[in-house]
Amino acid sequence: MPMIETRDGTPIYVNDWGIGDPVVLIHGWPLNADSWEYQAVKLAEAGYRVIAYDRRGFGRSGQPFAGYDYDTLSDDLVDVMTALNLENAALAGFSMGGGEVSRYMSRHGGKNVAKAMLISSVAPYMKKADDNPDGVDDSVFEDMKAGLRDDRQAFLQDFFNDFTGEGTDAGGVSDATRNWLWSMAMLASPKATLDCVDAFGRTDFRPDMAHFKVPTLVVHGTGDKIVPIAPAGQQAADMIDGATFKSYDGAPHALTATHKEQLTSDMLEFLGH
Numbered sequence: 001m002p003m004i005e006t007r008d009g010t011p012i013y014v015n016d017w018g019i020g021d022p023v024v025l026i027h028g029w030p031l032n033a034d035s036w037e038y039q040a041v042k043l044a045e046a047g048y049r050v051i052a053y054d055r056r057g058f059g060r061s062g063q064p065f066a067g068y069d070y071d072t073l074s075d076d077l078v079d080v081m082t083a084l085n086l087e088n089a090a091l092a093g094f095s096m097g098g099g100e101v102s103r104y105m106s107r108h109g110g111k112n113v114a115k116a117m118l119i120s121s122v123a124p125y126m127k128k129a130d131d132n133p134d135g136v137d138d139s140v141f142e143d144m145k146a147g148l149r150d151d152r153q154a155f156l157q158d159f160f161n162d163f164t165g166e167g168t169d170a171g172g173v174s175d176a177t178r179n180w181l182w183s184m185a186m187l188a189s190p191k192a193t194l195d196c197v198d199a200f201g202r203t204d205f206r207p208d209m210a211h212f213k214v215p216t217l218v219v220h221g222t223g224d225k226i227v228p229i230a231p232a233g234q235q236a237a238d239m240i241d242g243a244t245f246k247s248y249d250g251a252p253h254a255l256t257a258t259h260k261e262q263l264t265s266d267m268l269e270f271l272g273h
Contacts, residue, residue, distance in 0.1 A: 004083040006056070006076050008067065013060035014053040014080060018044030021114075022086045023271065025052040026077070028095030028120070029200055030156065030185040030193045032059025035094070038260040039267060046273050053080050055097075057192025059184065068195035070203050074103035081112060090271060092117035094256055095227060096200040098236075099123055106211040117217045117267060120253050122227055123205040124236050134230035141201040148194055156185045162225045165252025170223055173257050181257070209239035216243045217270040219263060221251025244270065 003011045015033050023043050025036040033040075033052035044050045054061040056076055057068060067073075077100050081089065091113055093101035098121025105116065128135035147155035160178050165171015185193070218240070220233025227233075229247065237245035246266055248259055255263045 004080055006079040010056045010062040010064050012053050017050045018048055020047045020049050022049045022051060022089040024089055024091050026093040026097030026100050028097055029196050030188045032184050039264050042264045046268055057189040059187050063189035065191055068192055068199055070099050070103040070199055073100050074107050077104050078108050087112045088114045090115040093121055094119045096122055099200055102205040102208040106208040110213060113214055115215050118236055119219045120227055120255050122200045124209050125204045125206050125231055127202050132231055141197050144197050145194055152190055157182055164254045164258055168223055170250030171252035171258050177257055212240045216240050218243050218245045221248045223250040224253045226253035
């Protein structure tokens with residue numbers, strides 16, 4: 001089933017590989033399902049049914065002009081899970097995708113979810129505030145949107161240098177991989193790319209954290225310059241009862257690419273393999 005239709009009629013592209021307990025992989029901004037390539041193949045080979053879909057507005061999914069808030073995005077996740085009859089599923093959200101996982105756990109009661117994974121996730125709250133002093137200043141998100149409006153192509157080309165930790169001891173990928181990430185970003189709707197900066201940057205998921213009632217793995221790099229570990233991974237691990245927290249020393253944001261073997265091993269261990 002390469003496409004499913006959401007409740008508001010938006011077509012969502014879905015990869016559905018393998019047989020076994022389902023693992024749903026939710027991608028980061030501004031990528032698509034293909035960014036999970038390494039993990040998806042390994043998980044399917046290990047005996048899981050791996051579902052990775054393109055968020056609305058990204059990749060091969062439909063590009064409506066609205067609906068880029070986390071209530072709608074978590075509803076899309078429900079529609080994917082319902083269309084594929086998924087039960088006893090593990091949800092894994094990378095970066096922005098951690099927001100869908102978090103909102104799904106609260107808004108939809110974690111229905112049919114057995115385990116959760118937050119990887120370089122934006123949850124629980126990225127934006128700096130009096131009660132979130134380690135967060136990111138709001139001006140950063142405004143600057144991002146200005147850069148996207150002026151020259152989206154060049155802005156994102158530069159963005160992926162920090163994304164993958166180029167020039168750092170624990171980061172860096174091949175030019176080909178960085179170009180591959182950029183090519184995914186170029187498939188996205190410009191409107192979705194803009195609106196999702198507000199969604200992942202300014203949505204407060206702290207109230208959602210109490211709704212994680214399943215075993216949860218939190219993975220974050222200490223050198224992440226896109227989503228700092230303190231207001232995100234560390235805070236999520238502190239707020240989710242019984243969470244397993246793994247920090248990767250010096251690692252950048254793009255763990256699915258820069259630390260693909262270590263991350264996949266940790267995911268498989270958490271899932272029971």
